[in-house]
Amino acid sequence: MTLPPRVSDRAFARLAEIAEDTGEVKALRVAVDGGGCSGFQYDIRFDDPAEGDLELEKNGQKVLIDPVSLPFLENAVIDFSEELIGARFIVDNPNASSSCGCGISFSM
Template sequence: MDLALPPRVTPRAFERLSEIGAADQGKALRVAVEGGGCSGFQYQIELGEPEAGDLKLEGAGETVVVDEVSLPFLSNAVIDFTEELVGARFTIDNPNAASSCGCGVSFSM
């Protein structure tokens, strides 16, 4: 894993957080990696409270946080927001993932 760079958040992702009023609710977008899923690891993405030790990525008055355990798995990743015919969601383009599942939530290293 390349630990050279922290994850990056696109302006579009910060924009979407602003649209849903995350900061107004005192919340941040929490991005974490957990064991499980169909490929070994899975992303957990939810609104939550920042915690001590979290990496805070800030833009447009909004905050995205990544916990210390998940950080190495998300090094150099890009957190984005996409809208497609099948729905809208936050996505992660992770250069550390050797493969990913079609669902876009599960990956292997």
């Protein structure tokens, strides 16, 4: 069954913290581009909504996914991870058959 990606409460909470720290609310864009060491890579950045974007929203915080990236992110979970090596937004993607050590690049 095809399901859209979902965003964890932890990721939405981190977006709210960033908005509070910076004084501005920015949407987080999660996109998939060709490239990287495994064939595809995630492009995660702050951006403005564009026509055709899927907008996932909670408590005024938004995550954007463009229509080209959406099929690559079916059933994926967008999360926020804090580890010793650093804190970052991550994508837990069941469609990826393999990924590289950096967690940004994957193949299908």
